Amino acid sequence: MTEVLGDFIRALRAADVRISTSESIDAGAVLGLVGYDDRLLLRYALSQVLAKTEDEKQAFAETFDRFFAFDQFKTKAPGTEREQQGGERRDGDPQQGQGGTGLPGTVGSGPGGEGGEGEGEGLGNIDLAALLESGDQARLQMALAAAARQVGLNRIRLFTQRGMYARRIMEAMGLEALDRLIAEDHAGDPAQQARARRLDELREALRLQVRDYVEKQLKLFTANTGRRLREEVLERVRLSNLDHRDMKIMRELVRKMAKRLISLHSRRRKQDRRGALDVRHTIRKNIEFDGLLFHTVWKKTKIDRPKVMAVCDVSGSVAAVARFLLMFLYSLQEVLPEVRSFAFSNKLGEVTSLFGQPDIEHALTEALSKHGGGSTDYGQAFVDLEALAMDDIDHRTTVLILGDARSNFGDPRADILQKIHHRARRVLFLNPEPRGLWNSGDSEMRRLGPHCDRTLTCASLKDLERVVSDLLRTAV
Numbered sequence: 001m002t003e004v005l006g007d008f009i010r011a012l013r014a015a016d017v018r019i020s021t022s023e024s025i026d027a028g029a030v031l032g033l034v035g036y037d038d039r040l041l042l043r044y045a046l047s048q049v050l051a052k053t054e055d056e057k058q059a060f061a062e063t064f065d066r067f068f069a070f071d072q073f074k075t076k077a078p079g080t081e082r083e084q085q086g087g088e089r090r091d092g093d094p095q096q097g098q099g100g101t102g103l104p105g106t107v108g109s110g111p112g113g114e115g116g117e118g119e120g121e122g123l124g125n126i127d128l129a130a131l132l133e134s135g136d137q138a139r140l141q142m143a144l145a146a147a148a149r150q151v152g153l154n155r156i157r158l159f160t161q162r163g164m165y166a167r168r169i170m171e172a173m174g175l176e177a178l179d180r181l182i183a184e185d186h187a188g189d190p191a192q193q194a195r196a197r198r199l200d201e202l203r204e205a206l207r208l209q210v211r212d213y214v215e216k217q218l219k220l221f222t223a224n225t226g227r228r229l230r231e232e233v234l235e236r237v238r239l240s241n242l243d244h245r246d247m248k249i250m251r252e253l254v255r256k257m258a259k260r261l262i263s264l265h266s267r268r269r270k271q272d273r274r275g276a277l278d279v280r281h282t283i284r285k286n287i288e289f290d291g292l293l294f295h296t297v298w299k300k301t302k303i304d305r306p307k308v309m310a311v312c313d314v315s316g317s318v319a320a321v322a323r324f325l326l327m328f329l330y331s332l333q334e335v336l337p338e339v340r341s342f343a344f345s346n347k348l349g350e351v352t353s354l355f356g357q358p359d360i361e362h363a364l365t366e367a368l369s370k371h372g373g374g375s376t377d378y379g380q381a382f383v384d385l386e387a388l389a390m391d392d393i394d395h396r397t398t399v400l401i402l403g404d405a406r407s408n409f410g411d412p413r414a415d416i417l418q419k420i421h422h423r424a425r426r427v428l429f430l431n432p433e434p435r436g437l438w439n440s441g442d443s444e445m446r447r448l449g450p451h452c453d454r455t456l457t458c459a460s461l462k463d464l465e466r467v468v469s470d471l472l473r474t475a476v
Contacts, residue, residue: 017059031051124342126174155222236461236462240318307340311381315375325430328464342388343367346375378444385420386416428455429454431445431455
């Protein structure tokens, strides 16, 4: 039971259903209660402990239907002389035809390649020729499932492995003995030759059915492998090198990362808000109850929500990084509500109001188009920031400056940044260029860097996640 459940959980994870170790243990307990006999009950019961969101419930339903389905032998194989009585009824009933234990023919059931001793029904001495001739669909299902367990089909990962696994399954089912019997019958009398031709047809039909089964396994256990690999690459690629075709995936990645950070830091904030047990006040509160602790008093921890000012250079290639930083910050409003945003290439303007609309993509496009023209001038940008927001910067304010610090050889007004640093809680400078290029050409990092608490290379989505996570971690 647990081996089948383990493979099912692996298939769910391949379909992007997040399942923790504790949830896997809960699923095992549920399986022990309901068993495999009632397919519908099993589906509902497991979905309660393994699927949380609407998307996960849909993925669960699709994966369950594929995993606990075995339709390789629903149609009569060519050359079969007779069907097992009642076999048609078994194939038509989703809760029947899966074997005596409920669903032994499930896709990927059993441990991946942990041997085959004692597994399956008679795999060691199976008479494949007699089984094919009998047309016993249930036993064929069981034999194929047992062979798949024996060869570890649930470990299949590559499209090019299909042929290898199909061959191994055929061999585990008794292909060698079948080939030898066919060769002997071909050399016998006319009746034996007729039987050999019939077995040839049955062997070819079995080969095609095994191939289809392997392909379904591959799809099941590698459902999102290609997309996840693509996401892992995009998380680390320089944002300035993104292709327009990748934008949809990148937006989804930002939402995933933001959701993960919200979950992590909301739990932490809840724990911090409660504080520690106030023993003195708890005892005083319960004096009237002779010291029995009917009421507990917790020390109150003040949650100092930070104010964030994001000052983004939106000129040239820096605009791509600015777009995703702003998208990140405004996806975190549940745990980071006070965010003011400014954009500049030369003249700086506040774009906070644009993000009040539900369509963040439209807001980003408008902000970048409105402030992205002209040659970069950090000096003018800091002058404008001083006029617009200096009075609002205090000990709770974190100032994020995103840009390459290239000011076309103009005065970057490091003195204004120094004032900001003295007033703010901290100043972080995020530069999308490699450190080796800092201070080259018209870069002013050597003048601006000393007035920042940290200067960081920030060129990829992973870099942005690291910065924002650090911002949230030190928010209280």
